[in-house]
Amino acid sequence: MSNTLYLPELREMLAEQDSEQLREFCTALHPARTAEFMEGLTAEESWAVLQHAEEPSLVEIFSFIEVAKQAEIVESIDREEAGDLIAQLASDDRVDILNSLPPETVSQLLPLLPADERRDILRLQAYPEGTAGAIMTTDFAKISESISVQDALHEIAHQSEELETIYYIYVVDEENHLQGLVSARQLVSSMGKPQTIIRDLMERGLVTVKHDDDQEHVAAEVARFDLLAIPVVDDERHMLGIITHDDVIDVVREEAIADAHRIAGVEPLGDDYLNTALFTLAWKRGFWLTLMFIAALLTALTLNSFHSTIEKVVWLVMFIPLVISSGGNSGNQSATLVITALNSQHLKISDWWAVVRREVAIGLLLGGFLAVIGYALALLVHQDPYDVVVIPLTLILVVISGTLVGAILPLGFARLGLDPALMSNPCVAGIMDILGILIYFTVAIYLLRIPLPSLP
Amino acid sequence: MSNTLYLPELREMLAEQDSEQLREFCTALHPARTAEFMEGLTAEESWAVLQHAEEPSLVEIFSFIEVAKQAEIVESIDREEAGDLIAQLASDDRVDILNSLPPETVSQLLPLLPADERRDILRLQAYPEGTAGAIMTTDFAKISESISVQDALHEIAHQSEELETIYYIYVVDEENHLQGLVSARQLVSSMGKPQTIIRDLMERGLVTVKHDDDQEHVAAEVARFDLLAIPVVDDERHMLGIITHDDVIDVVREEAIADAHRIAGVEPLGDDYLNTALFTLAWKRGFWLTLMFIAALLTALTLNSFHSTIEKVVWLVMFIPLVISSGGNSGNQSATLVITALNSQHLKISDWWAVVRREVAIGLLLGGFLAVIGYALALLVHQDPYDVVVIPLTLILVVISGTLVGAILPLGFARLGLDPALMSNPCVAGIMDILGILIYFTVAIYLLRIPLPSLP
Numbered sequence: 001m002s003n004t005l006y007l008p009e010l011r012e013m014l015a016e017q018d019s020e021q022l023r024e025f026c027t028a029l030h031p032a033r034t035a036e037f038m039e040g041l042t043a044e045e046s047w048a049v050l051q052h053a054e055e056p057s058l059v060e061i062f063s064f065i066e067v068a069k070q071a072e073i074v075e076s077i078d079r080e081e082a083g084d085l086i087a088q089l090a091s092d093d094r095v096d097i098l099n100s101l102p103p104e105t106v107s108q109l110l111p112l113l114p115a116d117e118r119r120d121i122l123r124l125q126a127y128p129e130g131t132a133g134a135i136m137t138t139d140f141a142k143i144s145e146s147i148s149v150q151d152a153l154h155e156i157a158h159q160s161e162e163l164e165t166i167y168y169i170y171v172v173d174e175e176n177h178l179q180g181l182v183s184a185r186q187l188v189s190s191m192g193k194p195q196t197i198i199r200d201l202m203e204r205g206l207v208t209v210k211h212d213d214d215q216e217h218v219a220a221e222v223a224r225f226d227l228l229a230i231p232v233v234d235d236e237r238h239m240l241g242i243i244t245h246d247d248v249i250d251v252v253r254e255e256a257i258a259d260a261h262r263i264a265g266v267e268p269l270g271d272d273y274l275n276t277a278l279f280t281l282a283w284k285r286g287f288w289l290t291l292m293f294i295a296a297l298l299t300a301l302t303l304n305s306f307h308s309t310i311e312k313v314v315w316l317v318m319f320i321p322l323v324i325s326s327g328g329n330s331g332n333q334s335a336t337l338v339i340t341a342l343n344s345q346h347l348k349i350s351d352w353w354a355v356v357r358r359e360v361a362i363g364l365l366l367g368g369f370l371a372v373i374g375y376a377l378a379l380l381v382h383q384d385p386y387d388v389v390v391i392p393l394t395l396i397l398v399v400i401s402g403t404l405v406g407a408i409l410p411l412g413f414a415r416l417g418l419d420p421a422l423m424s425n426p427c428v429a430g431i432m433d434i435l436g437i438l439i440y441f442t443v444a445i446y447l448l449r450i451p452l453p454s455l456p
Numbered sequence: 457m458s459n460t461l462y463l464p465e466l467r468e469m470l471a472e473q474d475s476e477q478l479r480e481f482c483t484a485l486h487p488a489r490t491a492e493f494m495e496g497l498t499a500e501e502s503w504a505v506l507q508h509a510e511e512p513s514l515v516e517i518f519s520f521i522e523v524a525k526q527a528e529i530v531e532s533i534d535r536e537e538a539g540d541l542i543a544q545l546a547s548d549d550r551v552d553i554l555n556s557l558p559p560e561t562v563s564q565l566l567p568l569l570p571a572d573e574r575r576d577i578l579r580l581q582a583y584p585e586g587t588a589g590a591i592m593t594t595d596f597a598k599i600s601e602s603i604s605v606q607d608a609l610h611e612i613a614h615q616s617e618e619l620e621t622i623y624y625i626y627v628v629d630e631e632n633h634l635q636g637l638v639s640a641r642q643l644v645s646s647m648g649k650p651q652t653i654i655r656d657l658m659e660r661g662l663v664t665v666k667h668d669d670d671q672e673h674v675a676a677e678v679a680r681f682d683l684l685a686i687p688v689v690d691d692e693r694h695m696l697g698i699i700t701h702d703d704v705i706d707v708v709r710e711e712a713i714a715d716a717h718r719i720a721g722v723e724p725l726g727d728d729y730l731n732t733a734l735f736t737l738a739w740k741r742g743f744w745l746t747l748m749f750i751a752a753l754l755t756a757l758t759l760n761s762f763h764s765t766i767e768k769v770v771w772l773v774m775f776i777p778l779v780i781s782s783g784g785n786s787g788n789q790s791a792t793l794v795i796t797a798l799n800s801q802h803l804k805i806s807d808w809w810a811v812v813r814r815e816v817a818i819g820l821l822l823g824g825f826l827a828v829i830g831y832a833l834a835l836l837v838h839q840d841p842y843d844v845v846v847i848p849l850t851l852i853l854v855v856i857s858g859t860l861v862g863a864i865l866p867l868g869f870a871r872l873g874l875d876p877a878l879m880s881n882p883c884v885a886g887i888m889d890i891l892g893i894l895i896y897f898t899v900a901i902y903l904l905r906i907p908l909p910s911l912p
Contacts, residue, residue, distance in 0.1 A: 256712030264792035336720035
């Protein structure tokens with residue numbers, strides 16, 4: 001979302017080289033707000049504005065600009081300047097920008113960075129997307145377990161300028177194994193006993209994640225334990241980095257959107273809707289749409305096998321959409337409820353029997369209710385009170401099948417270790433279309449004593 | 457999700473009154489983990505275990521227990537003890553428990569609390585659910601703008617035991633108007649200049665929310681500005697409380713689930729799936745399901761108006777599910793993409809024209825592709841290569857209508873100030889069912905030169 005409110009004023013200030021007002025613009029607001037107001041500017045204009053920010057706030061404002069625009073700015077400026085800028089960014093933000101730049105630019109920029117920053121970038125880039133390693137930052141406060149509170153306070157005051165958070169301070173041994181944590185709060189409230197050794201103050205038994213853990217798992221742990229940041233370790237418990245609360249909020253939002261997309265049968269875009277290329281969008285939708293279309297083709301063939309029945313009892317046709325949409329809709333509801341409960345860890349696979357009992361009960365209640373309305377309407381279309389019993393009976397059976405199929409399929413996917421959201425609503429609807437037709441015509445053939453269809 | 461791994465051991469320790477092991481259990485783990493392992497215990501057993509925790513960790517473990525079980529525990533114990541316990545909880549947690557207790561219990565407990573805690577509870581309870589006021593805590597660090605860094609550090613060390621977070625320290629004037637903020641980090645790094653006055657150190661121009669702001673807005677602000685906590689103020693900018701990052705993560709997850717439920721046509725449960733009473737669940741689903749059923753009844757009536765056409769050209773019936781599901785599925789995809797983009801603020805209502813152009817293009821691409829497959833299959837069912845052109849032509853028109861309807865309806869709802877997620881997928885599918893039938897039979901009547909149906 002861009003905020004174009006102050007764009008004309010900003011452009012005027014730039015045209016008039018009004019340094020004083022531009023400096024005011026860069027310092028008066030929260031850096032995130034400043035970045036927001038700059039969103040309509042070109043890369044060149046943005047950089048010209050940022051020249052009026054003082055050193056730390058230049059980097060702060062820059063880090064709130066969208067990654068795509070950040071990359072544009074880096075491309076548009078002098079390589080030396082770009083190297084300086086990148087060296088000052090948080091290590092996770094840095095990697096995000098480099099990943100959005102063309103490889104030639106990256107290979108020109110990397111040699112301009114200090115050797116240890118360069119090594120850090122290459123290491124972080126190696127973690128696959130969606131893992132803890134890919135979203136962690138290596139800028140965290142670290143102290144040795146053997147120093148005193150007083151020394152720790154000085155150490156932290158010294159480190160604090162470069163760190164993303166100093167509120168959790170990680171304690172390591174000589175070989176960088178994570179041993180514990182002291183909070184800034186503990187340090188401050190222990191100021192009365194400055195000689196206390198950190199080892200005796202620190203909390204042990206930390207909640208940690210591994211570098212290859214899924215980012216969704218990371219978010220769940222941070223949420224469950226109300227953490228400000230979670231440490232990332234390797235198999236030998238070497239301290240690698242931390243993931244901070246603000247990155248966790250982004251992960252939670254990203255994953256929620258991805259789940260919603262999967263549920264609707266869209267491959268998660270991984271980018272803003274308007275920024276996604278048209279053919280990418282078509283592909284991410286087309287894949288699932290084609291799968292569902294094939295399911296619909298099977299429905300057509302199923303229906304075709306009842307050709308002779310349809311020719312004999314045309315009024316049945318009118319209720320085909322009613323029958324299949326009732327199954328699809330109740331199935332969608334169940335699937336979404338089960339998927340969201342599984343993904344938010346309010347439900348376990350082992351609860352399946354409780355889910356089945358609930359869904360059958362719900363299916364009976366809802367199906368029964370719809371059956372009453374359906375019977376009344378069916379009488380309007382076809383006046384035979386016996387014949388139209390087909391409709392309510394079918395509705396009850398179809399709604400129960402819908403709730404059952406909708407609930408069991410995501411549980412089955414989860415059981416197989418797959419994302420339950422893959423059992424998207426349109427897939428449930430596709431299955432329910434075919435099942436609905438089969439139930440409908442079976443009930444009709446039986447109740448109306450229609451001769452069985454011969455196979456085509 | 458409950459973890460029953462250690463339940464037998466815990467029960468054995470309780471039976472044997474093994475104080476040492478129980479104390480170990482209460483102190484060795486993160487309080488959230490301890491609470492997790494206790495989930496299978498009864499209220500009485502839980503309280504018996506908690507007796508072995510030391511004072512601050514008893515409250516910490518208790519605050520990680522689910523609210524429903526917390527209320528059970530409070531009900532099961534002596535009123536005096538319960539009053540003591542509640543007085544020690546964070547102010548937002550306290551209100552959550554009291555809201556889950558029967559009114560008689562609450563009226564017995566309130567007089568047992570210190571007068572200012574009681575006043576605090578009554579004030580917090582007055583904020584409507586879903587607002588900033590209802591999720592804020594009144595336990596925050598507050599200092600006067602006129603004191604020095606040194607005094608501030610002492611003040612905070614003194615306050616810190618009772619506060620949820622000391623990382624942001626809010627600066628107020630004599631009348632409790634919010635003036636600014638100093639971070640614990642700033643205080644620690646200013647220890648070298650202990651005489652600095654807070655007024656000269658604090659950040660001004662804070663991001664704040666009003667007590668009646670929607671919790672979704674609060675979450676968006678915290679996420680945008682990467683905040684640890686956001687202050688809540690009234691219309692005169694009096695400081696009322698803060699909302700911390702961990703509560704924001706809960707809001708983000710809660711709202712994402714609520715959106716997913718709305719999109720699937722389920723009134724958001726506001727509770728775990730398995731904890732929701734069966735009739736509540738039936739009502740929250742039945743309301744929308746009935747609405748969709750009425751849409752489906754209209755589809756049946758629409759179809760019935762083509763009764764004579766259907767009798768003449770029975771093969772058209774086979775493709776009814778194909779046609780309406782193609783419209784519904786492509787509409788669902790568009791609706792979900794637009795809803796998630798709007799709710800995550802990646803899209804504005806004013807972008808509607810860009811959305812329309814994209815969706816028409818996508819509709820043409822996807823509809824064209826499905827048309828080719830559809831034509832091939834239609835030939836299998838009905839062997840006339842001219843007649844079956846009805847199918848691909850209908851598919852292109854229906855898919856374009858689907859993408860357009862799916863994209864425009866949520867934008868329209870947002871324009872009216874309503875939640876776009878209310879324009880749920882089943883609603884889109886319901887509309888597309890009717891529209892699909894109309895398009896299909898219009899195309900068929902025109903291409904196959906069938907006499908127009910007489911109105912029934």
